[in-house]
Amino acid sequence: MHGLTAVKLRCEYRRSPVGIDVPRPRISWQLAAGDGERRNVKQAAYRIQVAAGDGSFDGLLAWDSGKVASDRSVHVEYGGDELKPGTTYTYRVRVWSTTGDESGWSEPACWVTGLLDSTGWSARWIAGLHGGPMDQPTPADLLRKSFELRGGIKSAFVYATALGLYEAHLNGRRVGDWLLTPGWTSYTKRQQYQTYDVTDMLHTGGNAIGLMLADGWYRGNLAWKRQRNCYGSCRAGLLQLHVVFDDGSERTIVTDASWKAADGPIRMAELYHGETYDARLEADGWSEFGYDDSDWRPADTIDYPAAQLTGQENEPMRIVQELRPVQVIRTPSGETVLDMGQNMVGWVRFTVTAEAGRAITLKHAEVLDKDGNFYPGNLRSAEQTVTYICKGGGESETYEPRFTFQGFRYISVEGFPGEVLPEYFTGCVIHSDLEPTGSFECSHPLVNQLQRNIVWGQKGNFVDVPTDCPQRDERLGWTGDAQVFIRTSAFNMNVASFFTKWLRDLKADQLPDGGVPFVIPDVLPGESHSSSAWGDAAVICPWTVYQCYGDIRVLEEQYDSMKSWVEYIRRQGNNPLLWNTGFHFGDWLGLDASENSYTGATPKDLIASAFYYYSAHLLSLAAEVLGKREDAEAYRSLGGKIKEQFRREFITPSGRLIAPTQTAHVLVLMFGLAEGEAHSRIVQSLVELIEERQFHLTTGFVGTPYLCHVLTENGHHVIALKLALQESYPSWLYPVTKGATTMWEHWDGIKEDGSFWSDDMNSFNHYAYGAIGDWLYQVAAGIRTDEKQSGYKHIQIRPQAGQGFDYVRAAYESLYGEIRSEWELSNETMNVFIVIPHNTTATVLLPGALLESLQEAGESVLVSEGIHVYEQTAAGVSLVLGSGSYRFRYDWPEA
Template structure:
């Protein structure tokens, strides 16, 4: 096996992370090898703390040859990690056929400060006097310093954070390409700092460093009540530069009272409202050496703790792609509007040549109204407006720094001369997560639906999983996150993203186990703990375990998971039902009363169903962690909840008391009914759907599970008819109306072109995109096994049917690429192509196949290499296969 090697080395899911505080980081790699049934038998890891990445001297860790097939989440067991140190590592592996690879390419991680004791810097602010309680100009902070001229700099690392948002500059150049730093966490308990290698930006002799500060989530507008200062009154920055010279000497530069401050050209910066920039006020060269800061004032030291500082945990936000306007529109109202062709999140970069004092205004919106005019009604109080004043010195270029907009259309006012697309670029911004999933099929509207799901995720994974990116909200709603989490994990590698967010959920969780509606929590403290929303505390970490085999996240979140279940148990007089408190219910269900956002499914039924579901998942998590006592206790509790649920909500004749689609979906999905009652409930659900002429009436709670329940209970044809339905209400109705992202409401734009509402009508809202999970798991058939999670053991169970001639899906698991593709010919011949990555195995189920006639390639499946078990079942053929690529042919019965 000449091509055996370890590839795609990762540390804590990330490629060469800079600045991590994990004391025992986990290393992962993929196994590259040709052929079938390839597995790892052993590995060796070497870690070097030599800054040059050499493995010739003493090592921080040499694991030796470890007999194990583990290739993900292998915990570092070497010398105690040192702060601000680069650790290089490499891996070699042995296969079960005793072949040995060479060493992998070298990867690395760089540690952060590891503890608050490493901080020597002070918090500084340019704000002075009393906080005005409104947006104020961004601060510029600077410091000049000297570098030894006689000794070469060996390395230079800077650590930086802010109470607010910051941009760091060194010698006139921006440091890094991370945006909206330090990101959004529960600032009163957890505040991230970032680490940058700035060795190449330093120069012998005179240097200067600068910090630009804005309000951001820390003290800017948040939520719909125009509240400010949610986390503090004063923004501030803190920075520490650590320089190591070739002779071993060191130098540290930190923020202190010797820094100077001024205002700059950013006169206002708000996440909701946009940015106001006056180029005439630019301080050219302010972050470079030689700048005259005589007129700048002294900074003020801010008293704030260092104990809550943590290193960057998630992938950073970046400009991930750039798109040009597809056309310039002139509306009936006389507006000049850029059409980006895609509902996107980010900002516009533009060039302009205008006289000094000319002001250009860009306003951003998602849709045009039915007359074709610019529409901002659904933004509520969010202004989403960029105002730029020219300095009048030739061609000027501008893009915002401390805001973001959700939009497809941009109204341009004040631009000199003709507005041309080539003068404008849309910068798409989101957490820079690796795209791991792809789904394509023969139905063009489904392909557009998948596109919309993915772009809904892009637009709302802006450091936290937000509900929407355009109006005065943009909050980390727990319910939205939990219904979409599994789909999100197909589309992108969201492991570090949810690891960070769940730590904030845990931090914001109340002492009694209650969970806020939004995380980070910026709402009033009496608004918390709705069923299906708070259940994110259990469902999200369990899903991360399923998708990535990550037991550490279960360990870290276990107390939070248990706290939530115990919170529910403590509510009301019956510890086996949840029939007290506030609940959102089946949010935006179409069977709601005219004056309500909540569907008609009883809230206590929903709450008690989720109580059972979370308790059962908690029992499974306890079992994974080896906590047998808890596993048995919560299994017993879930059994008793189930009995009480059936007593409360199922009649003696086996009828579910709530005649809604969502009620029937939940009891079936969570396994709350059995036997004849189960048969009656699924039959009633199908009847309810047929009564609606194959339309859904479900809201946020029922929709994610609807098609799963139908397929699993023998009604895959009904699920397909629902998904392929084009008339309202359906997944494809927005697609037929030109949607490029998911809508909050099934009828955000009605058939006549009018709007559902101004008050709450986002056109980029990923919750209903949860159907993507069904497309991947069921139609393409890619799933994992919770007993060998993280796709160590894979299930391939493609489901062909009405409306699809072919499906092609891929998923880049932590072990490597999984593929499932099928083509159904007109004569009923089925071709299934699958790829299983090395060091994994798969159970393959081919519906309606016959073992005696099934072929793999050109030969009988009975003789195919890599297939260990072949079994004929009533449903078709089931096989246990090793890694490799396979092609199956059979005639559907």
């Protein structure tokens, strides 16, 4: 086949990752075939070669798989020699098609190993002037060391981490562009370090290396009770620079007592509260050779175990986008406010020329109040304030923070000399640098803005962990928020390694009895654990990663955690088949809550028992995938018993659900807890509950993600559309009509009269209700994976048209390549465009189509190449397709 080749090679989901500690990394690739118009391209065999060191494939290889008869092109595990630390491994792939064609070798790709285990560390932890115990915010430390190198430099890598946050510098330049390193993990149990290729930053002769340290998540302020030192009271850094010379000799520079420490210009750096920077205290050249550090004091060394250190597991945080202010506002109360035009997360870079000592203060907020004034009320105790004290001297000065981040759209500017102009300011958008994978567009402009809001909500809250909000004194990895949104997030971005890393922290923080903390990493008081729908993240999230990416390893890693959670539930109370004890958040922020309550009216034991069944069911499926047949059968049996008991407890003999709430009905239908007449009655009752509210929802965090799904799946797609397209409060589009650019925590965060829901808990960047994005992709566009062939190896496409949409266009970049589903209703004709990536197949259902008149590319579908099976069904035409692009056309029956 002309042009057959393997492309877009990845190792552990990433292109050319540096510093991974995976002993058997997995390799993935996509197939390309000529002009891209070919159909039915499928892999029959592959061959992988891996070379260590110089990347030459002519010598002794670390691994040559030989020709392997397999259609597998995702997660192929390295099977060669034991990996060596600090080594570059270059690999390439050759493939054969089922028609016997052979590709050439792919373009090579590589990965670089980290130190692999604790024995690779010879550095000592070192602390600066402010490394000791503190009970208040502290200045950042500067640490440095000069050294000389003799001979040509072949390669050099820096390995670094911190108890706190760090930034590394080498010869006057910052090392890498990763932010807020080493990220946030359950530090006392596992901590990441980062690896940087610095070969081009070193030179023969004199060199200098430096570290800047701040408190960060490790010992800074976390949560709303101003607690500090959650993981430890001593701040320290750990670094080693490994140099290999042209002659094969090596040298390692490490943090130890020979380093020197001093104060720096960052006088305060807190994640919630901002940063204070005094440019008059800058130590110009502090990380350069020849800098006079005679008045710096020796660094302190501290003892801290290295056994829990692991190489960077997920994508790092970076500045991924820059925005300019769209306007400068003079508020009624006299404030000068910049409007970024978008609720964003990150910080502001600005340039100023002013006299020495002038203080410029930026305060950050999400919204203006109904009078148009700057409104910081919903930040609670988070100050979100950046202060820059000018160096002076007549030259322009440019500054941006390092060790904080803010959630904001508006910036109040104080102390700026002269006129405040937009061109002096740049908004730096930061988040985990996840690959965008999804796009969704339709004929409804408010829905398009809703989709943008969902994506921006994900950007702002995927800051190394999946946080609830990015602005107030919280910003925690709430498990409930993560599990309701994970499926949507996986459409928008490749979140596989992001959640793999977070789930390892969940497993690390899980209680010995299997209970799961409310937030991961866990920084809340001891009893803050094990609510239903929150703790169920232990099961739902790994299963979702498996479904979206075909990643069996995440199930293997998390299986014990998943099982422990289900067994934890089983031990609660005196009935092992119901969960009716303990604290539960219930249907959080449900609109049917009683006065002064955050919890909706759905009985908490109904929610808890429903999720108990769901987790037991998913656990049985995971056990089946992993070949644990006894467990699979045991938890299948347990699930059946829970379901039977649930029906006795919550569904009357006549089929009525005891709780007259939308969420109760949604959970029963979504989890398959009712059958037969009871199922039909509960469907009809849900419809009536929605009609009673004039097609408005009352669901909270628990019911909302599933609401439109159960309506569509149970024959009420028209009602699902009415809910999704509803513009009046409460609805998904109401915040859009109020100018929202991210998802809100409350359906009425801003009321019709412009007043706010409350100061206490009113985030305007809270992704949970963005879970409707899953319905947009899976139902409106119709893109789904097959549960039995996960990771989009076999694709299900079933676009659902209906009133309110004239067209929908969606695409998803799977590990196999782009999947596309587009439909348009025009002149009583349905036009559907579908793209299926090579080495996959798809089952497509075209609703309302008739086989005898269905056309593909202008011809009868019966003679179309690439269609393996076609069948007329009551719902429409069902087709099984090979890879390629297809254009279908048929008369729309509802015209």
